[in-house]
Amino acid sequence: MHARIIAGGILGALWLAGSAVAQEPKPTTPEIAFQWNVRIPLRDGVNLSAVRYRPQAQQVGTPCIFALTPYTAQRNHPRAMYFAGQGYTYYAVDVRGRGNSEGVFTPMLQEAKDGYDVSEWLARQPECNGKVAMSGGSYGGYSQWAVAKELPPHLVTIVPVAAVGPGIDFPILNNIPYTYNMQWLTFVSGHASQDRIFADGAFWGAQYKRWYEAHAPFKELDTYIGNPSPIFQGWIEHPQQDAYWDSYRPSPEQYAKMTMPILSITGHYDDDQPGALSYYKEHMRHGGSRAKAAHYLIIGPWDHDGTNIPQAEMGGLKFAPAALIDMPALHIAWYDWVLKQGKKPEFLKDKVAFYMVGEEAWRYAPSLQAATASTQTWYLDSQGGRANDVFEAGQLRGAPSAASTPDRYVYDPLDTGPLQYEYRPDVFAPGYAYILDQRGTQLSSGKQLVYHTPVLERDTDIAGFFKLSAYIALDQPDTDFTAKLYEVRADGSTVYLTQELKRARYRASLREAVLVTPGKVERYDFDRFPFTARRLSQGSRLRLVIAPLNSLAMQKNYNSGGVAADESGKDARKVTVTLYHDAQHPSALYVPIAAKSSVNGK
Structure with missing residues (x-):
């Protein structure tokens, strides 16, 4: 979701927001029933917009998978087609105030209750058999945890990938804010996608350089960029961990009540690893024994984008084929196991899987602590x-x-x-x-x-x-x-x-x-x-x-x-x-x- 600082340098963020979507797998069948702009009513009268994909030949309800995205639903099209081709009904849902959804977008604070309403609405639809799951990475990974903390009765599982941890790794890291915050806020300004502006790394580098050389206050960065932002200013008002940031994430009591199986995925060089692992650690600390036993963690040799589609080379490092997990297939195997009583995914040989670079092999441990001898x-x-x-x-x-x-x-x-x-x-x-x-x-x-x-x-x-x-x-x-x-x-x-x-x-x-x-x-x-x-x-x-x-x-x-x-x-x-x-x-x-x-x- 956000820019990277590596070895003293700043790396552009286009691919960190999901540029690998073009490399998504193709569906196993083109016979997909498609419905654009499905309206989903929320408790306060706002209607969200979703794009629905379902197997054309399916005569009975299927498990429903949905993703909450601020990047407009059409960006999820390749993944949606793949999931529908594997026998699932998939909803790509524009979050409140983005894409074709009504309302005002307030980053991250709105997804919890809105996602609860989406989950329970989906469970009542004839194309759904009452079992609901979530999908998504980065902001979409955060959305899953936000919804899960509200404990929707019909949400059966989540698969948070590179999940943003508000206050943990975005928009501040160890209480230090990113300049990238304004790049991302510009990306999600208004209802339409600002992807061309967002993707112009040289442009953003020049903007940051101008601010940096002027030695201007950080609070003026949004004005320097040319996009004055109440959201940016609101974040500045909370420079350290407090109840404001706590409210975005599950409380100990909410972790204790979670019972669903969870598959968490992150990478060695994933900017959102601190967030992804904070959710995992807190769940291990406060969750019940049954829930903790059903939480699996994968840490690969990837950056943020690689958690979505692993690559053979990343940042100059080259990896063996073992690192190139077929992520969509792994997700389907997980959903089949949890939602359709299928076999446990073969890859999940223990609760924690981590890739040993240099050995070029996966190692397993019963816990994150046990990875260290x-x-x-x-x-x-x-x-x-x-x-x-x-x-x-x-x-x-x-x-x-x-x-x-x-x-x-x-x-x-x-x-x-x-x-x-x-x-x-x-x-x-x-x-x-x-x-x-x-x-x-x-x-x-x-x-x-x-x-x-x-x-x-x-x-x-x-x-x-x-x-x-x-x-x-x-x-x-x-x-x-x-x-x-x-x-x-x-x-x-x-x-x-x-x-x-x-x-x-x-x-x-x-x-x-x-x-x-x-x-x-x-x-x-x-x-x-x-x-x-x-x-x-x-x-x-x-x-x-x-x-x-x-x-x-x-x-x-x-x-x-x-x-x-x-x-x-x-x-x-x-x-x-x-x-x-x-x-x-x-x-x-x-x-x-x-x-x-x-x-x-x-």
Whole structure:
């Protein structure tokens, strides 16, 4: 659903919103009964518009699958044709205020109750046998969770793919907003699709560059874009986790009442992995034992779009055929199992399936935690406080230093240097090898901290969530960090693995802002890295980069400690970030070592 920050660069979002739809499978039969603009009444008198697809020869009711989309129903045509060809009635439903539906579009807040009404209306239709399911990815994945939390009696299953987590990964990530928010809000402005405007990555890059170079307040971004947005301004009023964001997502009590089987799907490089896994983790925490036993999770080697149609190459990485799951067929197998008492999908050999890149094989685990067998600890260190350069970096050691000079970098928020590696035409083009690009790290020499492990003596399989605990002091009340992990291969090339963003004022909690006391050394726990799984090759090293977050893609923090959305260049303060690594301050990186597969023990 939204743009990606990878290795310091911004990636255009066309394909992240579903450009692979043209590659959807063709239906097994052309004999589909089609009905355009079916009107679905809601409890408040608003009528939604849907396009219905059903098997032409079907004489009795079938299970009904529906998708709630803000992108207009016609974009779902290939998937709808396929599902109808497999014996299901499919409704592509325009959400309130979009496409041919009545009402006013309020992103994400409206889908819960509207979807409940759609589910129960469908269950009463003669073409439906009373069993209702949902489908969709990204916003459509979020819609499924929103509807499920309302507990519609006839909703039998959901298959949320790359599900957006409001307040988790969109429109803020760790309480830091995206500039992409305005690109997406323009896409869904009005009733019609603004897909050509949305898809022009070079245009959006130029808009963001103009705002970035002006050092204008984030709250003025919608005006800079030329699309003043009350929705954008409303989001700005909630800069941290609170009841507003909580209201979008299921509560613990609602998770506890869910009983339906669920298939969740995300990817290593899926921007909405934080949201998708937050739903999964909360359901595992609060759901009943029977419901949790019926929740399956798949984490593939994909980006956001790849969760829909996996590709053989993504971001410069190439994968074996094992990664190329036939997603539509898997969905049908799931629906057949749950809705038609068919066989359990063969792919689902245990509750969690994750792809081990490098091994090029799927591994299985009974739980997400069980994907990790152990944790390997590497302590940060440097020679004489010199860790600012890729070629003269600090070290990640097996034991903490008894005494060592702290490392530091100085960050000036007026620095526009990132433009030299972020603002390039190829960044906005499909096929850009962003996972293999290390120019951002190289060109930021002296403005960051870099640490390497020793050369790995054997292949090392990692799977799970990295964690970094760093003892840091600032001389200003706030700043933003990014912590990134790479594999540095024996030939010097790199593979980006994962990263976490952190705003210092939220170092203790995303629900409370506490400004930094200048000069005070505190432990910063970077414990929200996305899940990753990869075989690190013998001869490789791990690289940890700790740097300021200074990007076209994100709200700028000018370090003054004021309201970040209101700050501009006139508020800018240089900050010195000092990282300690001694006996009293054992800064460390915790690496998740993969467990063997629960299937065949491999």
